[in-house]
């Protein structure tokens with residue numbers, strides 16, 4: 001019988017117990033840090049040769065040269081032609097919804113003109129070249145291809161370089177088909193820290209990019225953290241998480257399966273249920289015991305639930321909200337009568353799924369919003385991957401002759417206060433008297 005931690009928000013040590021459950025040990029592993037540092041240094045100095053060596057070692061590919069690891073766009077288009085039509089239609093339907101949603105996020109340049117003719121504003125431009133990391137070690141993620149590539153395309157990024165590991169040299173046809181649907185420009189069958197390093201520093205074959213986006217395991221996340229500064233990154237995403245708040249009136253089998261849906265990603269994934277109804281928590285425990293043996297990935301789910309899941313009993317919904325805001329989960333399901341009212345009180349969550357008919361899984365594939373989301377409590381300060389991650393802003397300043405008189409005096413005083421004489425004189429040269 002699977003043992004899931006049962007907590008009560010009224011127990012004396014509740015908040016410390018919760019913090020223990022939320023702590024993700026993977027983040028502070030010195031061994032991983034050392035391995036990733038070495039991989040980055042080797043790829044930086046030896047380029048393709050090092051990428052090939054690591055791909056042979058970690059992904060067991062048999063490629064002789066880096067060009068063997070480039071997958072042509074014709075190959076991706078052929079994959080799209082050859083997958084079953086049901087899969088092609090699903091990919092295209094999902095892509096269309098993701099595109100439509102992200103179209104709303106596109107930011108435009110803006111400016112305003114002051115009375116004296118001075119113009120101020122921001123010019124919004126896309127990145128030139130983005131690197132898309134598509135995870136592929138334990139499972140293949142065509143949906144992540146769409147979620148990474150489509151916002152970049154909407155932003156107007158000129159070149160999208162996708163990397164994806166192909167364990168044992170096995171290429172996933174749906175991943176390639178998704179790359180064709182989303183308009184990726186180049187694809188390399190490379191994963192892990194070596195892929196991140198290649199995108200960050202560039203190699204003889206893999207072009208250097210301006211920003212690397214996309215989720216991945218601890219090696220990928222650590223590498224992204226280390227190359228930040230050389231290139232931009234979207235976020236450091238940890239294992240998937242789901243938090244469900246339920247009033248006890250949803251079918252317990254539905255809630256059990258929603259918890260499984262994230263647990264099946266990874267042994268380190270986290271699933272938490274909060275309810276004011278103690279009997280309901282028991283019913284979900286029973287559903288879990290009943291449904292677990294039917295799951296294809298029951299071993300991963302079992303480890304994830306045993307190590308990282310929790311059932312939390314609360315006195316009322318206000319406490320449920322307080323706990324949810326503390327957890328700041330990647331995905332938050334509000335399985336209650338009036339989810340919209342409750343959502344107004346949620347301050348921290350990557351994505352909020354409203355109502356009993358909105359399982360998180362629909363957001364993973366086709367609702368439209370991005371599924372690359374802040375994890376490990378980082379929703380307190382970061383947001384879903386979006387078009388804005390592929391756009392940057394330059395300030396626009398055009399001072400009129402008249403404006404230069406008033407601004408010049410202010411700047412001159414402040415510059416002299418900082419003992420920066422060249423600044424002061426530069427402003428003063430434009431003064432008429």
Ligand SMILES: NC(=O)c1ccc[n+]([C@@H]2O[C@H](COP(=O)([O-])OP(=O)(O)OC[C@H]3O[C@@H](n4cnc5c(N)ncnc54)[C@H](O)[C@@H]3O)[C@@H](O)[C@H]2O)c1
Pocket residue numbers: 035058059134135136137138139141144165166190191192193194215216217218219220237238239240265266269371372373
């Ligand atoms: N947040 C999201 O949107 C999202 C989406 C999909 C997947 N995910 C998460 O992404 C992760 C994917 O992980 P994954 O492992 O399946 O694929 P991955 O592509 O992230 O990692 C596979 C790579 O890890 C490297 N690696 C493995 N063992 C290594 C070792 N001992 N030393 C050095 N390098 C090693 C290999 O190079 C391999 O190519 C999961 O945690 C999953 O939950 C998140």
Ligand SMILES: N[C@H](CO)Cc1c[nH]c[nH+]1
Pocket residue numbers: 141143144239240241262330364371372373
């Ligand atoms: N739930 C994952 C993000 O945490 C995304 C995903 C891809 N495929 C299925 N799920």
Ligand SMILES: [Zn+2]
Pocket residue numbers: 240261262265364
């Ligand atoms: Zn998922």
